[in-house]
Structure formats: structure tokens, C-alpha cells
Amino acid sequence: MTMTRRNYIAGMAVAAAVTMSLPTAAWADTLKMGLLVPGSVSEEGWNRIGYNALKGVEKELGAQVSYVELQQNPASFEKAFRDYASQGYTVILGHGFEFQDAALDVAPDYPDTVFLISSSYIHEDNVIGLNTDTSQPFFLMGLVAAKMGKKAGLVGGMEIPPIQQAFEGFKNGARSVDPEFPISEAYIGNFSDTTATKEAALSMIAQGVDFLVPNASGATIGGYQAIAEAGKDVGTFSIFSDFTEVAPDNILGLYVADYAQGVVKVVRGIQEGDVPSGNVEFGLKDPEVMKFTFRDDVKNPVPADIRAVVEEVKGKIAAGEIQTRAR
CATH class of the missing domain: 3.40.50.2300 (Response regulator)
Known part of the structure; x- marks a missing residue:
């Protein structure tokens, strides 16, 4: 089973990825999660972390998942959020602080979608920051x-x-x-x-x-x-x-x-109807997420x-x- 991968182009609808037979989510027949990354997931580093988190949700929660690779263009951020939300995605992760403003603009129009923003301290209705305290x-x-x-x-x-x-x-x-x-x-x-x-x-x-x-x-x-x-x-x-x-x-x-472990925990809660009541922050107190080792x-x-x-x-x-x- 392979994922369909397409770069995001302005004016193009977001392409959905793998579909699986899934358990029933809290408010939808299928848990659907989208990911926006500011670059390529093929490279080690920040974007790959977001992709691994998405794949973790797919594997552990049986979600239908999709992602788009974007350049630093706020207009494309908003369009990608709207495309996913209009297709009934339960959770959309904007992987980076730069996605925060676009999420805040789009979220009021889609109250049944939870917008997660990496490296952000925001918490406003259905927009929730996930911050790893680096x-x-x-x-x-x-x-x-x-x-x-x-x-x-x-x-x-x-x-x-x-x-x-x-x-x-x-x-x-x-x-x-x-x-x-x-x-x-x-x-x-x-x-x-x-x-x-x-x-x-x-x-x-x-x-x-x-x-x-x-x-x-x-x-x-x-x-x-x-x-x-x-x-x-x-x-x-x-x-x-x-x-x-x-x-x-x-x-x-x-x-x-290992951001995936933290994201899976948060999305599992959302799937069960337990949306975080505030910003979520991971740190050294969360060894399953934050690993610091010597060579x-x-x-x-x-x-x-x-x-x-x-x-x-x-x-x-x-x-x-x-x-x-x-x-």
C-alpha cells in the first residue's frame, strides 16, 4: 500500500492519500488527518518529523492521511487548510509557527475541524498549538x-x-x-x-x-x-x-x-472527543517525545x-x- 504524493499548486485541490478500513471516530465515520509542511519531507530534519507524525497517526489510529509540501507563501497555506477542511478532515496539522495566522483565518469557517500548529503557543477555539520546548x-x-x-x-x-x-x-x-x-x-x-x-x-x-x-x-x-x-x-x-x-x-x-508519539497522543484524544483545553507542550519530562543522548x-x-x-x-x-x- 503506497501513499499518493503531490506537491501543492495554487488552485489545485488537495490530493487525498491512503484510505484504510477504520474504526469509528468520535464525530466522523473515518478519522482523516492532513499535514502541511514548509518544504520537502524527503530530507532529514524538521519536515520529516512532521511526516513521521502523520504516518504515526495513520499506523496507530488507522487514519486516512494526506500531506502537501509548500513554499513560504501564506496564501497557499490558507488555501491548503481550506481544501482539507472542506473535504471533511478531522485534524489538520500545520507543521510550523508560520502556519498559525492562516489557521486562525480559516478555522472559524470549519468549527468541526481541529487545526494543530507545531511550534506555537496558540489556543483559540479549534486552533491548538503543539510546542516542543527545544x-x-x-x-x-x-x-x-x-x-x-x-x-x-x-x-x-x-x-x-x-x-x-x-x-x-x-x-x-x-x-x-x-x-x-x-x-x-x-x-x-x-x-x-x-x-x-x-x-x-x-x-x-x-x-x-x-x-x-x-x-x-x-x-x-x-x-x-x-x-x-x-x-x-x-x-x-x-x-x-x-x-x-x-x-x-x-x-x-x-x-x-519523536514528535510522532506526542501527536498520536493528542490526535487519539481528539478522536475520542477530548480536544485539548489549552496549548500542548512537550519537554524533557516526556522522554518518549524528547530524546537527548551522547555518542x-x-x-x-x-x-x-x-x-x-x-x-x-x-x-x-x-x-x-x-x-x-x-x-
Whole structure:
């Protein structure tokens, strides 16, 4: 059984994907879920996470699912939401903060559809934000950077809240070790220009950065390419997905978001008629969703004493004893 895959084109109706024999949902004969992603799901990283979440709902809840790959075009966001909602989709996931405004515009016209928005704190009627607090694992990365390096660099896609909050966590983690620890920060202005990410990273490395983390959705890989080219003296962490093949000698550990587990939990509740009453936030307290691990097979692994500190801090963050960003 295979999924029909079509890119979204303005004026074209959304194409439905696999159909299965399903259990009865709370208010529909068939649970139908659509996904909007700001790029290609074929690449490791942010868009693949959204796709995996959709496939998780298909597998575990027996849903009929469909997805569209979009460019950064708000008009196309609204059209895709309307196409899915008009076809009776129970849940539509806009995978990224940039989908929030379009969902808010469309949702009042489709009160029986639940609009989920990744990396968003919104909760307004049937529009619900699903936020993975990436400031928490980034806090741990910053702590490691300050203990092992001399200067850190952060390369982001666009200066939007989810990336700003992740970088805030990194800076707070580093400065919990050394308040004067130097950190460079830059944004390339989009999520697709791999070359721009690479050039920004190389520029930082040339200026003495020895620990660097890129966070630019589909363009993130450019940062890892720069790190690999720079040699073994630059450390990093793989974020969202596993990029160790790109920079095997540099990646000290991984933050992997198994977002699918969180989305399945939320959609299962919706299927049973239990729509979240507020914004949903996942963090280190949800180990099935947020995984932070170290690599032992790297040439210069994180030392045992630093790992012990990280584990202690990780527990305190999960318990709410350490705040990783401003609330």
C-alpha cells in the first residue's frame, strides 16, 4: 500500500492519500488527518518529523492521511487548510509557527475541524498549538559547549519564536557555566538555502567558533557540512534528526524529537472527543517525545564528568526546577 504524493499548486485541490478500513471516530465515520509542511519531507530534519507524525497517526489510529509540501507563501497555506477542511478532515496539522495566522483565518469557517500548529503557543477555539520546548535540550547543548569549548556559534533560518527560544535555551545553558562565554548568532532569512547556512557557519568558524549548532529546517544540513569541512576541532549536536553521517567526527550527541508519539497522543484524544483545553507542550519530562543522548563512537566524546552534570541538570529541568527560557 503506497501513499499518493503531490506537491501543492495554487488552485489545485488537495490530493487525498491512503484510505484504510477504520474504526469509528468520535464525530466522523473515518478519522482523516492532513499535514502541511514548509518544504520537502524527503530530507532529514524538521519536515520529516512532521511526516513521521502523520504516518504515526495513520499506523496507530488507522487514519486516512494526506500531506502537501509548500513554499513560504501564506496564501497557499490558507488555501491548503481550506481544501482539507472542506473535504471533511478531522485534524489538520500545520507543521510550523508560520502556519498559525492562516489557521486562525480559516478555522472559524470549519468549527468541526481541529487545526494543530507545531511550534506555537496558540489556543483559540479549534486552533491548538503543539510546542516542543527545544530550549530545554538546547540548554544542555549550551552547557556542554561552555564546558568543552571557547566560543560558540548559532546559525538560524528565520528569526521566529521557535528558533529564538531554542537559541535562548542554548545561551542560558552556556552562561549557567560561564556568564561571559562568547556566543555568535546569525540568521540566513529562510529555511531552504543550504549554501547560506554553510557560509554563515564557515564565517563563524573562521572567527574562532569551536562549537556550532545550526537550526534552519531544510537548510540545517549546510551547517553540518561546514562543521565537517572545518575538521575535528569544531563540536556540535545533531538536532531533530540524525545527521551523524554528514559530520561523523564532530557530532557529540543527538537531540531527536519523536514528535510522532506526542501527536498520536493528542490526535487519539481528539478522536475520542477530548480536544485539548489549552496549548500542548512537550519537554524533557516526556522522554518518549524528547530524546537527548551522547555518542560514544566519536573520537572526542563528552567526558564522563560533564555527562554526569548534564544528567543532573536534565532531571532538574524535567522537574521544573530549572527554567531554560523566559516565560
